[in-house]
Amino acid sequence: MRLLSIALSACIALVAAIPALAAAPGGPAPGFTITDTAGKPVSLADYRGKYVVLEWTNPECPFVQKHYVSRNMQGLQAEWGAKEVVWLSVNSTNANHSEFKSGDEMANWMRAQGGSPRATLIDGTSAAGRAYGAKTTPHMFVVDPAGKLIYNGAIDDRRSSNPADTKGANNYVRAALTEATAGKPVTVASTAPYGCSVKY
C-alpha cells in the first residue's frame, strides 16, 4: 500500500512537472495553432521532421527595426530557408493593443522589408507567446525535427538598437542551426533575450 502511494505521488509529481518544463531548452517545444496573414491556420505540428525557427517580431519595436534595416533578419531567413529550415515570424501583440497589426498590414510590411519567412503568424490572443514565454521582440526559438527546443534567447550578443551592431555580432541563431544541422550539440542553448517587451 505504501509503495503504491509513493509510486502514485511520484507519477503525479512527474506529470505536474511537465508544464514547468515546457519551453525550457532541452524540453519539448510547446505546440500552437495560429493563423497566418492570409487567415490560414498554421500549427507547429505541421513541420514535424524539419528544423523550425520562431522569430517573435513587432514592426514598431526599434530592436526589430535594427535587424530589418540592416537586412540581418532577411539574410538569415533567406540563408536558412534555402536549407529547408522553416522560419516562422510571430507577432503576439494583443489584438486590443494600439500596436496590433492585422494580417494585411503584417504581410505588406514583411513584403516591403524583403523578408522571406515560411509564414508570418498573427497571434492576437497572445496564446503562442504565452506558451513559449516570449518576453521581447525579437526573441528567437529554434526547434529540432524531433520537436525539441534547442535554443531560446536573443538573436545575437550585441544588445543595442543600432543597425550597425549586427555586423560582427555573434549570431546565436546561426550558431545553433549550424551546429545542430551538422549533428553537433548546441553549445549556447539559452541566452537572455533583448528588445522591447511583447505587447500582451
Added chain:
Amino acid sequence: MTPPSPLFASAFRALVVAAVVLLAPTAFAGSVKTEHVEAELVAARTALVPGEPLTVALRLSMEKGWHTYWRNPGDSGLPTTLAWNLPAGVEAGPIAWPAPHALPVGPLVNFGYDGEVLLLVDVTPARTLPVGNALVLKARADWLVCKELCIPEGADLTLTLPVENTSLADARWSAPIAAARSALPRPLAGWRATADGKGQTIEMKLVPPSGAADPGALHFFPFEESKIEPSRPQEVSRDGGAFVLRLPVSFNLTGDFGRVAGVLTAANGFSDGIRAATLDIALTGAIAAGPKPALEPAPALNLAPQAADDGLSLALAMVFAFVGGIVLNLMPCVFPVLSLKVLGFATHHDSRATLHKEAFAFAAGVVLTFVVLGLALAALRAAGEQLGWGFQLQSPAVVAVLAALFFVLALNLSGVFEFGQLTPSALAGFTARNRTVDAFASGVLAVVIASPCTAPFMGAALGYALAGSTAVMLVVFVALGIGMAVPYVTLALLPGWRRRLPRPGPWLLRLKELLAFPLYATVIWLAWVLGAQRDNDAVIHLLLALLCLGFALWTWRIVRTGGARPWGIAGIAALVAAVVLAWPLFRADADATAVAPPGYAPTAAGTQWQPYTPAVVAELTASGRAVFVDFTAAWCVTCQVNKRLVLNAADVRSAFARKNVALVRADWTRRDPDITRALTALGRTGVPVYVLYRPGREPLLLPEVLLRQTVQDALASL
C-alpha cells in the same frame, strides 16, 4: 489703508534669490531635451579641485508615464549608458545606480526609473592638473525610454567646470546629489544574509540585528539578467526572527549562478533608515531553471472584488441612493448648512403655503444640483479626464471660493452685515418676496458642500450610476437628491410642531449668532484642505483674502447706513486686495494634478503607511502579505473622522501589526489618475473606500462608516 501685500514681499524675495543664483559662479552645462526625456550633466560642486573626486550626475527627467532602465533592465529594455570623452588628467568612474523600481509592463516586469533620476558618477581630476583653466567634460548618453512604445534616445552632453584650488557646493545640485548619494544602495550593516538554492527557487534568509523593525515589503533586484525571473512573485515569510525571501530562478537560466548579487529594497527601510541594500552572497545548494512565467493578459492578482455591487439593479441602486441621501444629512459635511435651514424654520412664522413652496424649492435646488454635478462629471469622464465623485473639491480654486462663501454667510449670521444692507433696495425686495429663490439657492449650496462626503449606500449607488448610461445616471442622482431633501421637506410639511416654537425674540438673535460658529469651523476645515492641497503660503493667502473680504463687507455696511465716502473707498480697496491675494489660488489649478501632496503627512509618528502606486499593491500581495488600502482625501471629513477614530486607534494598529498587514494610503486630495483608476476598478467613484486585499482570496471592501469592530472582524478573517 490696505495691508501690505505679501505678494510683493515674496516677489521681491524671489527676484533677489534669482539674481544671486544667476550671478554666482557655477558650473556651466546645458540640458538637452529629446522627445520624452530632458537630460543634462550636473555637478555637486562648482569647480574641479585637483586630487579631489567630484560627484557628477546624469540627470534624466522623463515625461510622465515613460521610464528608463536600470543596469539590469528586467524582462525587456536596455540600460542607460554613458560614454565619456574627457580631457587629459580627468577620469570618470562607473555609474552608481540608484535603487530601481519594478515597473510592470502588462504581465512583464522592467527594472528602472520614472519621473526624474540622478545617475551618479565620480569624476577624479589628477593631482597634477593645472589650476586656472576651465575643462569641458563631454559624454554621450544613450538610453531607451519606453511607455507602451520604446524609443532609443541619446544626447551629447557637456559640463564645463573651472579647475581651482577650492570649490563651493553647487547652489542648485549639491543637495539633490547628496540626497541621491545617501539613498544609494549600500551593504546591510548588522543583517546576515544567506542564499540556499532549492531547485527552482532560491531561499534568501535575512537575519536582522536585535531590535530591528519590520522592513515592510521586500524585493530583490539581481544585477545580472536571466538569473531571477522578474515577473514571478517573491514570497516573503518569517522564520523565527528572520525573513525568508523566495526568489524564483529564471526560466531562461543562463551562465553560472554561483553568487546571488543585487539590490534588496525594503518599503519601510532597514535598521538605519536605508531603503535599499546591496547584497553579494554565495549561493549554496542546487538550482534548476524555473518554470515559464505566467504571462496572463491581466495581472495575476484580481484587484477588483466580486462585490455585491455587480448584482445592483437599477431599482436597488435607486433605493441605495435614496437612503444614502437621507443619511447624508447626518454626515459632518452637511451639518453647517442644516443649521441654516433650522434657522429658517424658527424665523419665518408664516403661511403653510409659503412654507411648502420654500420646502419644495429647497428640494428642487438639491435635486437639480446633484443632476448638474453628475452630468458635469459624466461629461468630463467621457472626455477622458480621470475624475471621480468629489472632484470639485480637488481643485484649490473651488475650495477657496467655498471658504469665502461660508465666511460671508458666517459674517452675516454674526451680524457684521445684513444682506438687505448689502444689496440695492430693489434686489433686497426681490429676495424678500422670493424666499423661494433663496430656498432654492440654499439647496444648491447644501449639495455643493455636502457632495464630497460619501454616505453609506451612496458609494455603491454612485458607482452604478456613473458606469451606466446617462438616463440611468440621472435617475439615480435624482433619487439621491430626493433622499437628501426628504428630511427637511418632511419637517416643513408636518403640521403642528412649529406652533409650539416661541415667537421671535432676543433668543432668536442669540441662536443666529451661535449658528455662525459651525460655519466658521467649516471655513477652518476648508483652509486646512487648501493647506493639504498646496502649502502653508496658500493658507495664508486665503486667510488674508478672507480678512480683506470681511473688512470690505463691514465698510459697505457703514456706507449703506450713511457713513462717509472714504469708508467706501477703503472697502473697495479691501475687496480688490482680497481678489489679488486669492488670485494665485485660482491659477494654481494646473498644480492640482500633482501626485504627492507635500503638506499632508501622516499624523502619528511611526505610522507605516506607504503611499499608493499601481505597482505597490501587486508587489506586496505577491510577497504573501495582506494589504489594507485606505483611499482618503483631506477634504473628505468622513475619511478624516475614520482615520483618527478608527485607523489610528491603538488596538486597530496592533491588530494590523499582529497580522503583518501592509498599510497603503491612497491620498486623493489632489487629482490623481492612478487612484481614480483604482477606484473605478473597485466599482467606486468617491472616497472613503477601505479595501483589504487578501492573498489568494477575494478582496474585502469595508463600509464607509468604519467601526473598530468592523476592522477587527475583517482582520480576523485573515
